[in-house]
Amino acid sequence: MKQSIKRTRSLLSRLALSAGxxxxxxxxxxxxxxxxxFPNRVIRVIVPFAAGGGNDIFARLVGAKVSEMTGxxxxxxxxxxxxxxxxxxxxxxxxxxxxxxxxxxxxVMSIASAVxxxxxxxxxxxxxxxxxxxxxxxxxxTPPNLPLKSVADLVDYAKKNPDKSNYASTSPAFIxxxxxxxxxxxxxxxxxxxxxxxxxVQCVNQGNCLLALSDPPPAVPQIQDNRVKALAVTGKxxxxxxxxxxxxxELGFPEVNTRLWSGFFAPASTxxxxxxxxxxxxxxxxxxxxxxxxxxxxxxxxGGISSEEFRKIIDADIEAYIQVVKAANLKFx
Numbered sequence: 001m002k003q004s005i006k007r008t009r010s011l012l013s014r015l016a017l018s019a020g021x022x023x024x025x026x027x028x029x030x031x032x033x034x035x036x037x038f039p040n041r042v043i044r045v046i047v048p049f050a051a052g053g054g055n056d057i058f059a060r061l062v063g064a065k066v067s068e069m070t071g072x073x074x075x076x077x078x079x080x081x082x083x084x085x086x087x088x089x090x091x092x093x094x095x096x097x098x099x100x101x102x103x104x105x106x107x108v109m110s111i112a113s114a115v116x117x118x119x120x121x122x123x124x125x126x127x128x129x130x131x132x133x134x135x136x137x138x139x140x141x142t143p144p145n146l147p148l149k150s151v152a153d154l155v156d157y158a159k160k161n162p163d164k165s166n167y168a169s170t171s172p173a174f175i176x177x178x179x180x181x182x183x184x185x186x187x188x189x190x191x192x193x194x195x196x197x198x199x200x201v202q203c204v205n206q207g208n209c210l211l212a213l214s215d216p217p218p219a220v221p222q223i224q225d226n227r228v229k230a231l232a233v234t235g236k237x238x239x240x241x242x243x244x245x246x247x248x249x250e251l252g253f254p255e256v257n258t259r260l261w262s263g264f265f266a267p268a269s270t271x272x273x274x275x276x277x278x279x280x281x282x283x284x285x286x287x288x289x290x291x292x293x294x295x296x297x298x299x300x301x302x303g304g305i306s307s308e309e310f311r312k313i314i315d316a317d318i319e320a321y322i323q324v325v326k327a328a329n330l331k332f333x
Contacts, residue, residue, distance in 0.1 A: 043066075046090065051198075055197075059076050070281060084104075087108075088102060093125040096266065129311045140232045153255070167210065197214050220298055233248070234247075243270050
């Protein structure tokens with residue numbers, strides 16, 4: 001009797017193991033089939049800022065190329081709120097099927113992780129970083145009608161007119177960069193929040209803001225049309241697209257070296273095969289000669305790096321920004 005029970009248990013165990021192997025093989029075959037046929041319908045791309053800003057411009061530029069390459073439409077959906085954090089949380093909780101993607105910027109991903117202790121998502125734990133679109137310096141812009149020819153002039157003007165000294169920002173990235181500038185120059189300035197970097201530049205253009213440290217896409221065209229004045233770019237060197245604009249390092253402020261990025265992300269639950277396919281498609285789109293040349297024309301350095309490289313950059317950024325927040329004694333809620 002005991003031998004019979006043992007044989008029955010052994011048989012059931014083998015059957016269960018075989019069933020598990022069959023199910024795993026079937027799941028693997030389905031995942032591979034899904035990846036092979038991917039994409040076969042519209043892909044939503046969530047941009048956490050208003051239309052016309054740098055991330056929106058990047059998303060539409062790369063998205064158009066991805067649509068051309070895959071034959072599937074990419075719909076850009078703008079969801080501006082709370083510096084992009086609401087949109088990021090939304091995408092993190094979407095099904096990981098590859099059909100809802102996120103264009104995340106430094107501010108809403110690595111910087112937010114450094115400044116908000118209760119952030120409900122993490123850029124490399126709740127997301128798969130697919131590839132970077134571009135990285136870029138920030139451009140310090142001021143109204144063209146003010147007699148400001150240098151950063152020194154701006155600092156002097158702000159000190160003499162503190163009631164007129166405000167800066168536009170759309171996320172912690174721009175707040176952090178501007179507060180660092182204030183820290184290193186002694187310039188007074190009050191934050192004036194807006195919904196996109198396009199609105200940041202517009203605020204300066206219209207004379208409602210004294211300054212903004214803007215990402216290049218919305219700023220460069222207005223600089224070229226003399227609608228705003230560029231006084232400096234962050235970092236060690238000048239931008240090839242703005243050769244007459246000095247770097248912060250040249251002006252004696254090497255610590256004001258903020259360099260931001262924008263990239264594509266997928267929910268962490270996305271199957272590896274689909275994530276890998278998305279990484280390859282989007283990376284190829286970014287590296288396309290036409291796309292790359294348009295990114296460079298906006299004073300941005302084209303990305304297209306691997307998912308793993310992108311992940312390492314984000315994790316390193318978080319640690320670096322934590323140190324900046326501590327040094328500047330900044331508080332965010």
